Each structure stands twice: as structure tokens, then as C-alpha cells.
Amino acid sequence: MAALSNVRRVIDDIDRELIRLLAQRQRLVEKAGRLKPKGDKATVQASNRVAQVIANRRKQALELGLLPDVVESV
Incomplete structure (x- = not known):
């Protein structure tokens, strides 16, 4: 059972890191939106x-x- 709990702990760690990275990505996307030029082109x-x-x-x-x-949903 210890092996299963270890695997679950690693999964939880990965989930936390994914969420942290997604939050960082969101902030950068928002920043890019503020920086990009406006207009049709x-x-x-x-x-x-x-x-x-x-x-x-x-790919x-x-x-x-x-x-x-x-991946596309992200």
C-alpha cells in the first residue's frame, strides 16, 4: 500500500505544479494581451x-x- 500512496503523492505534487504553471501562463497571456497592438491587422x-x-x-x-x-483545452 505504501507504493500506492507514494504514487498518489507524486501525482498530487505534479497537479500542484501544473496549477502553478497554468496560473503563471494565464498571467503572461493577460500581459501579452495588454502589450499587443489593437486593430484589424x-x-x-x-x-x-x-x-x-x-x-x-x-503535435x-x-x-x-x-x-x-x-492539451488544446488548456
Whole structure:
């Protein structure tokens, strides 16, 4: 049973780190939103950036054996 509790503890540690990293990411996304230029051209560029980021993250997920939809939801 000790092995199971050790595995669960590691999972909990990873979950805490994931949440910390997601919070950090959110702050940076908000900062980027304040820094980027306004206007139609910026909107098109942002759409292209979002599509590129999603495609890259989905690819990374597949390479690591993770479901791409899980990564995209983040």
C-alpha cells in the first residue's frame, strides 16, 4: 500500500505544479494581451498565432502519448 500512496503523492505534487504553471501562463497571456497592438491587422495576426500555437501543442501532445484534445483545452 505504501507504493500506492507514494504514487498518489507524486501525482498530487505534479497537479500542484501544473496549477502553478497554468496560473503563471494565464498571467503572461493577460500581459501579452495588454502589450499587443489593437486593430484589424492585429486581430488577424492573433488568430494566426492562436492557430499555430494550437497545432504545435497538439503535435507535442501526440509525441508524448497525450490526447491532443486535453492539451488544446488548456
